[in-house]
Amino acid sequence: MLIAITRGISPSMDHCELTHLQRNPIDIESARRQHRRYEECLADLGCEIHRLPPGADLPDSVFVEDTAVVLDELAVIARPGAESRREETKEVAKALDRYRILHRIESPGTLDGGDVLKIGKKLFVGLSGRTNEEGIDQLSRLLMPYGYEVESVAVKDCLHLKSAATLVGQDKLLLNGTRVDEDKFRGCLIGVDPSEPSAGNALLVGETVVYPSAYPATRRKMEDLGIAVRTVDVSELAKAEGGVTCCSLLFENL
Numbered sequence: 001m002l003i004a005i006t007r008g009i010s011p012s013m014d015h016c017e018l019t020h021l022q023r024n025p026i027d028i029e030s031a032r033r034q035h036r037r038y039e040e041c042l043a044d045l046g047c048e049i050h051r052l053p054p055g056a057d058l059p060d061s062v063f064v065e066d067t068a069v070v071l072d073e074l075a076v077i078a079r080p081g082a083e084s085r086r087e088e089t090k091e092v093a094k095a096l097d098r099y100r101i102l103h104r105i106e107s108p109g110t111l112d113g114g115d116v117l118k119i120g121k122k123l124f125v126g127l128s129g130r131t132n133e134e135g136i137d138q139l140s141r142l143l144m145p146y147g148y149e150v151e152s153v154a155v156k157d158c159l160h161l162k163s164a165a166t167l168v169g170q171d172k173l174l175l176n177g178t179r180v181d182e183d184k185f186r187g188c189l190i191g192v193d194p195s196e197p198s199a200g201n202a203l204l205v206g207e208t209v210v211y212p213s214a215y216p217a218t219r220r221k222m223e224d225l226g227i228a229v230r231t232v233d234v235s236e237l238a239k240a241e242g243g244v245t246c247c248s249l250l251f252e253n254l
């Protein structure tokens with residue numbers, strides 16, 4: 001059974017961190033509705049939702065993906081690059097403790113889960129404004145005994161590696177080649193439609209891709225390749241630079 005850890009929208013979400021977008025007021029009620037639909041979509045696709053209470057003073061706490069990297073053998077509690085987000089890891093670590101042995105990224109390392117793209121036994125990690133080389137080295141050392149390989153990838157003009165590149169099938173990667181170096185990756189590479197530069201973030205659940213309704217041209221491209229896509233409206237979450245991967249931590253309950 002797939003578990004999806006999620007976390008409710010904080011009443012302070014309007015004070016979220018921003019890196020590439022201008023601040024636009026967030027309608028908290030509408031963000032909550034969108035988030036509930038997102039959870040319903042994951043539940044519909046077979047996930048058991050394990051929802052954590054919102055962090056009242058943690059504006060970005062809905063974006064649980066950044067707080068941990070969960071693998072079959074262990075979970076690594078991240079050390080988010082934005083200081084305002086470090087407290088978020090406590091509640092998530094408590095929840096993950098039920099499911100996995102926990103390890104941690106320690107200072108001066110920083111690592112956001114949104115920078116970690118797992119493809120089989122290989123983890124590509126974005127060297128971004130949030131994740132530093134020390135964080136990547138620590139992750140690599142923690143995972144080596146389990147047979148994982150870690151490789152860093154430069155990221156530009158976006159928040160995280162997974163803002164630009166995500167898996168949409170076993171050997172299919174959706175990506176914006178102007179934001180990450182596509183030569184790093186093998187298999188079937190699907191470029192986002194040039195009119196939708198931020199369309200690289202998709203969430204693969206089983207064989208279905210959960211995808212923002214804001215990117216119809218890229219969605220059609222995926223559908224033309226036979227990929228099943230379920231769209232969700234995450235427009236309010238996008239104002240906080242959130243996408244579809246960042247609102248859950250997905251893993252098997254082994």
Ligand code: CIR
Binds near residue numbers: 060063242243
């Ligand atoms: C931040 O800047 O950290 C949040 N406002 C957005 C985090 C989105 N996380 C993700 O895409 N993994």
